[in-house]
Amino acid sequence: xxxxxxxxxxxxxxxxxxxxxxxxxxxxxxxxxxxxxxxxxxxxxxxxxxxxxxxxxxxxxxxxxxxxxxxxxxxxxxxxxxxxxxxxxxxxxxxxxxxxxxxxxxxxxxxxxxxxxxxxxxxxxxxxxxxxxxxxxxxxxxxxxxxxxxxxxxxxxxxxxxxxxxxxxxxxxxxxxxxxxxxxxxxxxxxxxxxxxxxxxxxxxxxxxxxxxxxxxxxxxxxxxxxxxxxxxxxxxxxxxxxxxxxxxxxxxxxxxxxxxxxxxxxxxxxxxxxxxxxxxxxxxxx
Amino acid sequence: xxxxxxxxxxxxxxxxxxxxxxxxxxxxxxxxxxxxxxxxxxxxxxxxxxxxxxxxxxxxxxxxxxxxxxxxxxxxxxxxxxxxxxxxxxxxxxxxxxxxxxxxxxxxxxxxxxxxxxxxxxxxxxxxxxxxxxxxxxxxxxxxxxxxxxxxxxxxxxxxxxxxxxxxxxxxxxxxxxxxxxxxxxxxxxxxxxxxxxxxxxxxxxxxxxxxxxxxxxxxxxxxxxxxxxxxxxxxxxxxxxxxxxxxxxxxxxxxxxxxxxxxx
Ligand SMILES: Nc1ncnc2c1ncn2[C@@H]1O[C@H](COP(=O)(O)OP(=O)(O)OP(=O)(O)O)[C@@H](O)[C@H]1O
Ligand SMILES: [Mg+2]
Numbered sequence: 228x229x230x231x232x233x234x235x236x237x238x239x240x241x242x243x244x245x246x247x248x249x250x251x252x253x254x255x256x257x258x259x260x261x262x263x264x265x266x267x268x269x270x271x272x273x274x275x276x277x278x279x280x281x282x283x284x285x286x287x288x289x290x291x292x293x294x295x296x297x298x299x300x301x302x303x304x305x306x307x308x309x310x311x312x313x314x315x316x317x318x319x320x321x322x323x324x325x326x327x328x329x330x331x332x333x334x335x336x337x338x339x340x341x342x343x344x345x346x347x348x349x350x351x352x353x354x355x356x357x358x359x360x361x362x363x364x365x366x367x368x369x370x371x372x373x374x375x376x377x378x379x380x381x382x383x384x385x386x387x388x389x390x391x392x393x394x395x396x397x398x399x400x401x402x403x404x405x406x407x408x409x410x411x412x413x414x415x416x417x418x419x420x421x422x423x424x425x426x427x428x429x430x431x432x433x434x435x436x437x438x439x440x441x442x443x444x445x446x447x448x449x450x451x452x453x454x455x456x457x458x459x460x461x462x463x464x465x466x467x468x469x470x471x472x473x474x475x476x477x478x479x480x481x482x483x484x485x486x487x488x489x490x491x492x493x494x495x496x497x498x499x500x501x502x503x504x505x506x507x508x509x510x511x512x513x514x
Numbered sequence: 515x516x517x518x519x520x521x522x523x524x525x526x527x528x529x530x531x532x533x534x535x536x537x538x539x540x541x542x543x544x545x546x547x548x549x550x551x552x553x554x555x556x557x558x559x560x561x562x563x564x565x566x567x568x569x570x571x572x573x574x575x576x577x578x579x580x581x582x583x584x585x586x587x588x589x590x591x592x593x594x595x596x597x598x599x600x601x602x603x604x605x606x607x608x609x610x611x612x613x614x615x616x617x618x619x620x621x622x623x624x625x626x627x628x629x630x631x632x633x634x635x636x637x638x639x640x641x642x643x644x645x646x647x648x649x650x651x652x653x654x655x656x657x658x659x660x661x662x663x664x665x666x667x668x669x670x671x672x673x674x675x676x677x678x679x680x681x682x683x684x685x686x687x688x689x690x691x692x693x694x695x696x697x698x699x700x701x702x703x704x705x706x707x708x709x710x711x712x713x714x715x716x717x718x719x720x721x722x723x724x725x726x727x728x729x730x731x732x733x734x735x736x737x738x739x740x741x742x743x744x745x746x747x748x749x750x751x752x753x754x755x756x757x758x759x760x761x762x763x764x765x766x767x768x769x770x771x772x773x774x775x776x777x778x779x
Contacts, residue, residue, distance in 0.1 A: 295649060316653075320653075324651050334643055335643075336643055336647075337637075337638070337643065347650075347652070348650045348652070
């Protein structure tokens with residue numbers, strides 16, 4: 228019975244269209260390997276969650292997937308178009324119009340008001356009348372609960388609100404693929420639930436493929452169709468929320484259950500630490 | 515030693531080629547894209563003209579007015595000795611309209627407009643706004659750089675005309691006080707020694723200066739890496755480089771003038 232289900236699932240997966248396909252993606256920053264041999268297929272209409280500790284390369288992976296960073300090796304296909312080494316700006320722009328991004332720090336345009344931030348992509352990529360755009364902006368802001376804040380500048384609203392504005396801007400053009408870099412960090416629990424719900428809703432109603440980076444396991448389980456875990460720039464586990472929850476892998480367990488002790492060395496082993504501290508100190512200097 | 519020199523040379527060539535690419539993009543968006551139906555962002559240009567140009571008027575008037583006075587003070591003993599005090603009007607008119615007005619205005623503007631543009635774009639870079647623009651298929655060169663370059667290129671010649679007037683007025687007041695040259699005589703001589711040719715030359719020159727200032731500022735803003743410190747560093751470089759390039763360009767321009775335009779050869 229179980230097996231049959233699994234096979235069915237696999238068949239379904241094969242049928243589904245691959246939106247983004249990364250093969251052997253690596254990224255090196257000044258000699259340090261930040262991403263190593265990432266193989267990842269993202270299917271149309273799925274909600275993929277990427278989890279992993281701070282500094283493990285999640286944002287870097289996202290930036291590679293949207294082609295802001297050129298990976299050092301590997302290939303990256305977006306709806307079948309190879310993006311690595313793509314020089315044609317026009318083609319690239321066509322691809323860019325099909326996805327939306329919520330950056331980790333919001334990245335709002337500080338010289339524009341909240342409303343103008345959301346309106347800018349619509350205004351530039353369509354010929355709609357101003358009154359229509361105003362309505363669209365209101366709708367998007369209402370979705371994130373900020374309809375009354377359209378006239379304020381980004382510096383006049385809180386960090387969590389900025390993040391929600393950034394989300395409204397990311398969905399302004401109803402993209403096919405939406406990347407979220409920690410959409411709920413810095414939000415209160417209620418707002419977190421609202422945004423999680425919004426992510427699910429956007430995905431269901433508009434069939435928006437969603438790639439969500441998060442630290443928050445509760446959110447991850449709530450949203451995910453599939454979870455991928457990164458550790459030190461490598462994919463160490465992937466599967467359905469159930470599979471991740473019941474994983475026997477020590478690394479995965481430590482992360483999902485939030486344990487301080489485990490194989491992931493958060494507190495550096497004391498021997499290293501003392502050696503590091505005393506490096507370059509001559510014994511006779513210590514009294 | 516050779517290795518470090520080689521590294522420096524390669525770094526310099528890289529910078530040069532990056533700047534070349536930016537310049538090429540700017541020229542594309544100014545001259546070719548409008549032909550393909552891409553709108554020129556007039557409202558953005560107007561806003562930038564006010565920001566970089568109009569607000570600079572007081573400081574530029576002050577600087578040129580004082581420089582006009584300095585020129586008059588410095589020349590007056592010599593002119594008195596040769597018995598031609600009224601020649602002061604010709605000297606100031608020619609030197610200010612031909613070189614000093616444009617040069618000093620451009621130098622002041624590389625501090626006034628250049629630094630502000632570099633810091634602004636650098637800050638946008640640090641807060642990932644440039645990345646956000648690019649990933650929404652909005653070209654930062656088209657959106658941010660071109661309006662600033664055009665605005666500075668339009669504002670600078672206007673500022674130079676104003677600065678010429680300020681310099682001449684400075685000279686007029688000083689020569690009235692020191693040399694007892696009557697204002698009407700001074701204005702008469704000034705009028706006679708200003709040539710259309712010189713004004714055209716100085717206008718073209720200042721358009722180029724404006725483009726140098728803004729494109730270098732944008733280049734350094736885009737180049738910023740690593741937080742507020744990076745912004746400060748690149749802002750300084752932007753001012754330093756634009757001063758150097760403006761002075762070099764001015765030297766080339768004035769040699770060109772002497773070769774092809776000078777009538778008193
Ligand atoms: N532009 C860059 N230049 C050099 N190193 C970088 C750059 N961007 C990221 N890194 C390095 O890559 C590693 C991964 O960074 P990344 O931002 O992807 O982490 P992250 O998983 O998103 O962490 P967090 O959860 O804290 O956001 C870090 O160690 C960082 O130092
Ligand atoms: Mg991150």
